Ligand SMILES: Cc1cc2nc3c(=O)[nH]c(=O)nc-3n(C[C@H](O)[C@H](O)[C@H](O)COP(=O)(O)OP(=O)(O)OC[C@H]3O[C@@H](n4cnc5c(N)ncnc54)[C@H](O)[C@@H]3O)c2cc1C
Ligand code: SF4
């Protein structure tokens with residue numbers, strides 16, 4: 045059927061189509077340009093290095109739909125629905141070249157790409173359309189009947205789903221009419237289209253009527269597609285366009301490393317207190333959010349009824365960005381949007397970022413567990429935004445929960461958060477015959493004990509266990525003793541970048557002086573900091589967590605675990621070992637190599653594990669708001685009824701032991717560090 | 728309102744203090760030095776006064792080279808300038824010699840109010856504030872926990888905790904006030920504050936600059952001399968009383984309290 049030449053009230057179709065397309069493009073481009081200009085008020089950040097790697101990640105996450113499929117499970121199959129719509133839509137996007145094309149070029153059809161394509165593609169489209177329709181009905185049912193907590197039903201979502209649904213309906217109608225009009229198409233494989241064709245014939249429609257109805261369906265289809273296109277940049281479906289970009293530009297650095305503040309001596313402001321002080325990439329995150337809520341339902345702060353929800357954080361920042369951004373642009377008389385920070389602040393008298401848009405309580409509720417980032421299908425980076433705001437509060441305003449001041453002081457004066465005399469740091473090892481680097485630095489391994497392992501009574505026992513294990517395996521190791529200092533993890537995550545960089549510089553110098561090559565840490569926080577963050581300041585060392593090291597010792601036969609421990613044991617993933625460093629297997633391997641151990645997994649494990657509540661410097665803050673995170677996590681453990689909960693992090697152990705006491709379940713559940721179990725089991 | 732805060736650098740309370748074998752002093756090698764915590768209250772209060780009335784906050788510190796770090800901490804909190812008194816002759820002074828040196832330095836500084844800590848946590852003497860006031864012929868109130876400056880800035884109302892209540896006094900200014908916990912919550916220096924502190928004026932004065940003779944300061948000018956230091960006797964280990972229930976343990980405890988501890 046000649047669509048291009050069809051006339052409506054004497055005007056050829058291609059003319060009308062051109063007008064409509066131009067109109068839609070004007071709306072679309074205008075909005076996109078506007079969003080782009082606002083985005084550019086953000087600070088610079090070079091995310092263009094390693095293009096090849098970026099393309100690969102993007103293709104993998106988008107084309108394979110890993111972004112949404114990775115968390116599909118019984119109970120939340122939404123990812124599958126998303127993939128169905130995505131692939132279905134991809135087929136249609138391709139078919140639209142032809143649909144729009146035939147509005148200009150008479151006779152354009154799938155035959156252009158060969159007879160077999162013309163034969164099979166309609167079948168593929170029909171299947172795709174059915175798939176999409178099923179997924180949409182399902183999506184609507186979820187929103188209105190099932191109502192899972194992570195979804196907030198919005199009119200916008202319903203409109204978009206409705207449009208997609210009707211796109212599919214009109215596809216079938218068009219197909220049906222066309223089969224009847226161009227009789228050579230009757231042998232089509234498009235079974236749904238054929239059914240519609242049969243139906244129309246049975247209704248006794250004339251050919252001319254069918255032609256008119258075909259053109260009508262074609263037009264409605266065209267208008268729906270264009271309408272959809274215009275709607276995208278006005279809605280959360282912006283993610284359709286931006287997700288690939290956001291994933292492309294995602295940080296390629298180690299997941300656990302926060303960005304340093306460079307040139308602290310010269311900078312005048314630190315951290316972020318105005319939305320335009322975020323980088324353009326941080327702002328792109330805001331646009332890209334699909335409001336899917338995956339971050340929220342995995343956020344321990346939200347789950348424990350604290351005011352923070354990562355989804356709302358991103359959304360509130362987006363609303364504020366658009367409001368303030370347009371204000372800034374107006375005050376610049378339609379300038380290019382690249383305002384100086386100082387100038388920018390003048391043009392806007394509205395809400396303050398910290399306080400009005402994001403309350404301080406929200407900023408301090410985060411345990412930096414990284415679950416939000418791990419679960420986010422569009423690779424948003426939440427934690428650096430929260431830490432940037434903390435940096436402003438701490439470095440510029442000296443505003444933080446009051447109990448933190450003593451912690452900073454203690455780290456400054458005694459290089460540990462408890463403030464115990466720094467000279468006594470190595471005292472725990474006094475009677476163990478451990479080499480101290482200052483006395484004998486001829487070692488293969490530097491055992492990095494950490495503050496908890498050095499000063500906390502309970503965790504000192506774990507340090508002792510590790511020493512016994514290393515000795516048993518014949519490892520030539522030493523400790524820094526009084527020369528060891530806090531790695532600075534808590535300081536950095538609380539926002540005190542200055543203190544962190546001071547501690548880091550001092551430690552890096554000491555490690556370099558001893559020409560240290562290989563470090564084994566007890567604490568996952570030290571591990572992450574030494575391994576992923578010290579390289580930012582020139583400290584390049586091979587860093588292992590003790591679980592990795594012990595796995596090596598077992599594999600090499602240097603350590604044999606032969607004494608049985610006949611217990612059901614569950615393992616709690618530490619955020620900084622698991623999510624941030626993807627070490628899920630080493631601790632489990634160790635447990636499994638102990639005879640008699642029966643390992644049971646908690647429902648939320650590995651990438652979905654929930655923080656113990658002590659990360660992000662929360663170890664040092666009171667938990668005034670909501671429920672206790674450690675008790676929430678304890679419940680996860682109690683639900684699978686183990687004899688023992690095992691940990692590999694001093695904070696996790698402390699949090700569990702506190703929760704066990706608080707809930708008075710000492711009788712039924714014990715907690716131990718895996719090092720203690722290894723010590724018990726070794727021959 | 729110009730305020731002077733006397734600041735002393737002291738060893739951190741967590742530092743392990745070791746007495747020299749001959750008892751002539753303590754071993755200073757491994758010590759970590761901090762600002763006398765009570766002096767932080769003085770700086771904080773001075774800054775609040777400045778925020779309200781304007782003026783200049785000056786830190787006055789007698790101490791060796793290492794004391795600069797402590798002075799910078801105070802400047803980072805927000806004090807405007809500092810005077811450091813550094814001369815080998817000042818060493819080993821008691822509270823009187825210290826107060827005398829400080830008093831001399833204060834002649835060259837404009838002030839409406841002077842803060843001292845209630846005591847320095849190293850010597851724990853708690854005399855410098857009072858001596859200073861005497862030498863300067865100024866009124867003094869010790870251990871203050873609340874301060875209100877009158878609108879005419881000529882007097883102040885201060886609260887000090889006494890047994891069973893609060894004593895409220897009115898004092899004419901200038902005066903020397905010694906600060907006590909509870910007066911305020913000292914601020915944590917902001918990073919711009921730390922950066923600015925590096926450029927704030929720090930005037931170092933020696934004996935000659937103060938125009939004092941060497942026998943009137945330091946050890947030579949002291950009225951008291953420390954003759955010997957001894958470490959506290961090592962604490963005996965605690966005793967756990969074993970036994971089944973209070974019937975068995977209580978009599979044992981009473982016996983020990985009576986015979987060994989001689990407390991009852
Ligand atoms: C609870 C208590 C009970 C006491 N009872 C008795 C008693 O019964 N009999 C008795 O004889 N004594 C007693 N004393 C000790 C006596 O009060 C002190 O000897 C006296 O007050 C000494 O002052 P000071 O040298 O300790 O001042 P310091 O503790 O040295 O300092 C107080 C303040 O002076 C300023 N200052 C000190 N040194 C410097 C410096 N180098 N540079 C700048 N500023 C400086 C600082 O502001 C400091 O905070 C007692 C003390 C206390 C705390
Ligand atoms: S890092 Fe953890 S606590 Fe913080 S917002 Fe993300 S999920 Fe919530």
Ligand code: SF4
Nearest residue numbers: 333334336337339420
């Ligand atoms: S930030 Fe990511 S996970 Fe959270 S709602 Fe937005 S798209 Fe979903």
